[in-house]
Amino acid sequence: MNKQTLLETRQRISAYVHNTPICTSHLLDDISGGKLFFKCENFQKMGAFKMRGATNAIMQLTKAQQERGVVTHSSGNFAQALSLAAKNLGVTAYIVMPKNAPKVKRDAVLGYGGIITDCESNIKAREEAAAQIVAEKGATFIHPSNDLNVILGNATAAMELLEVHPDLNCIISPVGGGGLIAGTALAAHYFGTQCKTIGGEPMVTDDAFRSLQTGQIETNITTNTIADGLRTQLGDINFPILQQHVDHIIRVEEEEIVKAMRLLWERLKIVVEPSSAVAFAAVLKNKAYFKGKKVGIILSGGNVDLDTLRFS
Template identity: 80%
Template sequence: MDKQVLLETRERVSPYIHNTSIFTSSLLDVMSGSKLFFKCENFQKMGAFKMRGATNAIMQLSKEQQEQGVVTHSSGNFAQALSLAAKNLGVTAYIVMPNNAPKVKKEAVLAYGGIVTDCEPNIAAREQAAQQIVDEKGATFIHPSNDLDVILGNATAAMELLEVHPDLDVILSPVGGGGLLAGTALAAHYFGNHCLVIGAEPQVADDAFRSLKSGQIETNDSADTVADGLRTQLGDINFPILQKHVDHIICVEEQEIIKAMKILWERLKIVVEPSSAVGFAAVLKEKEYFKGKQVGIILSGGNVDLETIKFS
């Protein structure tokens, strides 16, 4: 891995993604005691950063592999991303989704041309259903977060942020499966100026926090968090990157996530999903740590099921 690999990735995917806006707010700077720069991946195609990794992963496949299609399992955002990326590149996408996935995300997958298979809401069921499609269709499995090409694609968000603001002291990224945090960490390592990377995670789904502490991949017995995109766990490809390049992880409570999301809706006038708000929630929780720093925050997505969203 070197800087050139990341530069080539960015050049490859750029025609298929948005270079998303970076928002600031003097009010939120005062509220947090730091200078905040929000990288708005809620404005990305299909509404989340995962368009980046999905596009790169498909583009790195051989022509023969692309002709056989791709398959993934996802609670929502990567399902949408792979479906749209595949559509843009003329590839068939098979999507395994848990039967409790947000309605708005499942409808979007279908609208993007993804072929959906429902499964029980657990990792074993997801993996079994995806493997069956691989066996029957010959499709290539692309993991939502534990795939190096996905991670490299994800890194382009922080690369864009650092291109505009090269002297950030720290970048915060939400962590669920670890693909965005790993990509952000690689971008900061190669393109930042002594820029720390910190993960943000729901307290009730703190497997990444515990994994960095123990030195091995931990799991959650349950992950009943409003941040539905962060219910997955780390993998053997992204975990070593986190161990090497992530400073630490801050865990936030459910009400802290909801409060942060509400502030972003009210003050930035943008729609972000709960998973997006955990980075900002971490800054509000640890104001003393971030005081006076220039802080980048990756707002990971904005695909909200308005029928279920709660602000209290």
């Protein structure tokens, strides 16, 4: 793992992903006290950063592996990402999905040609269903967040941001399974100038916050957050990267997430999902820290189920 690894990753996947726009807003700067640069992964192909990691992971397989397909379990965006990345590369994608996944994400997987297997909404059920597909089809399992090639792919979002704004004081990303913030932290380490990586995490699923405190991977008691992309937990591949390169994690309440999401919709005029708003909510929660700083914020995606969306 070094700078070159990341540069090669970016080169490898560049034809398959968007270099997404960076939004700014004087009003949100005034509200937060910082100078904010929003990396808009909601405009990424299939609507989320996960396209980056999925594409890289598939491209790093051997031709023989690619011919037998890939399999994953996902609460939503990685399912779509692996399906579309696989389609782009001529590979079959098997997707294990919890039954309660948003309909808009389920439909999108089918639209991208993914083959869905339903399971219960817990990690054990997901893992068992995926293992069965690996055994039956010889497909390669690709974890949504605890996979080094996925992490490296995810890192390219922050690399693009730092290419335009190399003097950021910090970059904030949401923390769910740890795959995005691990990649972000590597990018900030190798391409930033003393650029700190900070996490935003829902209070009710604060496994990463606690894990960094105790030094071991902690679990969540509940997954009851509106930020449906952040219900998963850290793994043994990304956790050491967080330990080494993440400065700290800011936890936010559910109502703070909704308020932050609303500000993004109203002021930037863009559709972002609750998980994206967690990173911005973290900035609003700790304004004193960010005051006067140049702050990168990874808006992770924009796949929202408008049927269930309510701001009031």
